[in-house]
Amino acid sequence: MNNGAALFLGLLFAMACSWFAFVGAPQWQFGQEIPYTDEATGKVFPVDRGGAAKRGHDVYRQNGCFECHTQQVRQQSYRFSLVVDEWGTNVQQTLREFPEVSLVVSNEEVALPPVPYLLFDDLTLREAKDYQRRRTESGTQLRRVNHPVGPDIARWGARRTVGLDYLLDRPVMLGDRRFGPDLSNIGNRQPDPRLLLLQLYQPRLRNEDSVMPSYPFLFESLEATEENEAEALRHQGEFVKDGRGRLIAPKPEAHDLAAYLLSLRLDEPVFEAPGLGIEASDPESEATEEQSD
Ligand code: HEC
Incomplete structure (x- = not known):
């Protein structure tokens, strides 16, 4: 082999190019991102999820919810x-x-x-x-x-998701399959924790054809006493009961998971994705040029 050095350098160059495209450039674009402070209001975004929601993030991961649910809303274009x-x-x-x-x-x-x-x-x-x-x-x-506008926005989000949304998540669970709906804005779309808990206990109570698995191990059954009724799940005004007529109540993990789901919201407008009905800052701004006719 006479051209060993050339071959080696060629391969090194090809590897370096792909390293640059897939690691270097994204790091350069997003690696320095820090939470953003709105100068007018002093509000910081993103804020770290607090106690229960933070623990719920782990429950979400442990149960593989990301196997069926994405957390990324895409945008097709703008209308004005x-x-x-x-x-x-x-x-x-x-x-x-x-x-x-x-x-x-x-x-x-x-x-x-x-x-x-x-x-x-x-x-x-x-x-x-x-x-x-x-x-x-x-x-x-x-x-x-x-x-x-775009199909994702119409169904699920107020705006598209951007890098900043995931800044404080460890790990980030974007998901790559949509057997179920996208959840990045579920806290806005379904703000009632009782309905979220019901969905986790038995998705088929609310939607007969649901293929989502039920997570009964996040719940416990309790004696049907008045004291326990406050905690117990209800569906259409009736208590949900197990085979032995006992009440069903969420365990702390279920509460944490519901708190995490409630914390998934896309109502905070960010610079890159101002969101629904936000005015165009600069009439000639190039960011708004990508429109579809
Ligand atoms: C096997 C795939 C699958 C897994 C795993 C799964 N889901 Fe689902 N999920 C679905 C499908 C399909 C639907 C839509 C049908 C329905 O509403 O039940 C859904 C619906 C939902 C909804 C209601 C969404 C809405 O727009 O109203 C929530 C909330 C939800 N899932 C949360 C979870 C959580 C939390 C986990 C993990 C503990 C999980 N899912 C795991 C498939 C899945």
Whole structure:
């Protein structure tokens, strides 16, 4: 073999390229991320999950919930709406420029509707920009509002998930199969802990066709006494009972898991993914250009 050195260097180069693409670049992009502080409100995001929810994270992992549930919401594109913040002074001119506006009639007086007024909904970026340019002489102020869209967002999330969402999770459980719904926003979609506990005890109580396994070992059966009734699971107003007529109550692990599920929320807007109905910060910002017509 005469070209041993060249072969070695070639392989080293190929390996170095893939190392850079899969390890170096992501580390460079995300490795330095730290919790973000909103300067206006002083709020920090993400906040570490507290006691029960933190323990629940382990229960989630121990029971392999991530085998069937993802925690990642994707976004396809944006749609835009235009909101009027100020009508300007020349009503006649405004009406000529925006014939779409419906006037408000009260006490025999005809007036422009109160602001903020939703003028157009569901526009592409180009349409929105065209309208924004059209406002000219009437002095009407149009503000563009982003709406992230996509099948994941419609079903599960208020916004897409970003690296920051997982910053304090050890380990991160993104999941790669969706036998069940995505859970990254379950705390908002199902804020009632009793229903979450019922789902864990026996998914088929609420949905006959559910293929989710039940987790009875996270629950204990108790004597049917008045004292125990406060803790016991109910379904449609009736106590859930085991074969021997005893009440079913969650063990601490079940409470922890429910607390973890409740802590999964996507209502905090972040810089990269402002979320539903958040106004576009800069009209020409390049982040909003990826739209679908
Ligand atoms: C074998 C796959 C599988 C596993 C493992 C699994 N699930 Fe599910 N899960 C499903 C399916 C399918 C559904 C949808 C049907 C239903 O609502 O029961 C679901 C529904 C849910 C829902 C209701 C979601 C909603 O949008 O209302 C919650 C909450 C949930 N699972 C939590 C969990 C937790 C916590 C674990 C781990 C202890 C877990 N699941 C394990 C398959 C699974």
